[in-house]
Amino acid sequence: MKLTLISAVAALLALLAGSAWAAGDAERGKGFYAVCAICHGPNGEGMQEMNAPALAGREEWYLIRQIQNFKDGVRGTDPGDIYGLQMAPMAQVLPDRQTIEDVAAYLASLEE
Numbered sequence: 847m848k849l850t851l852i853s854a855v856a857a858l859l860a861l862l863a864g865s866a867w868a869a870g871d872a873e874r875g876k877g878f879y880a881v882c883a884i885c886h887g888p889n890g891e892g893m894q895e896m897n898a899p900a901l902a903g904r905e906e907w908y909l910i911r912q913i914q915n916f917k918d919g920v921r922g923t924d925p926g927d928i929y930g931l932q933m934a935p936m937a938q939v940l941p942d943r944q945t946i947e948d949v950a951a952y953l954a955s956l957e958e
């Protein structure tokens with residue numbers, strides 16, 4: 847009985863620790879967004895003259911996937927993909943997965 851309770855608490859703690867790590871840190875992401883703002887706008891509103899879409903208020907999971915795709919060369923590598931080619935090198939500015947998640951959390955938190 848006692849053991850069951852202890853392992854249940856341990857499992858719960860592990861779950862909480864896991865989700866805390868997985869969640870993006872919007873405050874940290876804000877700092878990294880500065881370079882993105884040149885094309886996507888200071889509030890993530892997008893800029894048609896730069897062909898850069900709005901990112902504010904978009905789904906966090908979608909942003910993470912797209913940024914990772916650019917970074918991994920899944921998106922924005924075809925010579926005919928002019929706008930994708932402009933974006934792809936920008937994804938390299940974000941050093942790792944955690945930073946991508948932080949920037950996505952920041953963008954998702956902005957007013958659409």
Ligand code: HEC
Nearest residue numbers: 881882884885896897898909912913929930932933936939
């Ligand atoms: C030089 C201008 C430029 C900069 C700087 C830039 N982007 Fe982009 N971004 C673009 C363009 C252009 C597109 C549209 C690509 C396309 O049409 O496929 C784009 C597309 C995207 C998309 C895909 C949106 C969608 O709906 O699929 C995401 C996400 C994104 N950018 C995030 C970022 C982040 C994060 C940064 C900063 C690390 C950044 N961008 C910096 C130009 C830029």
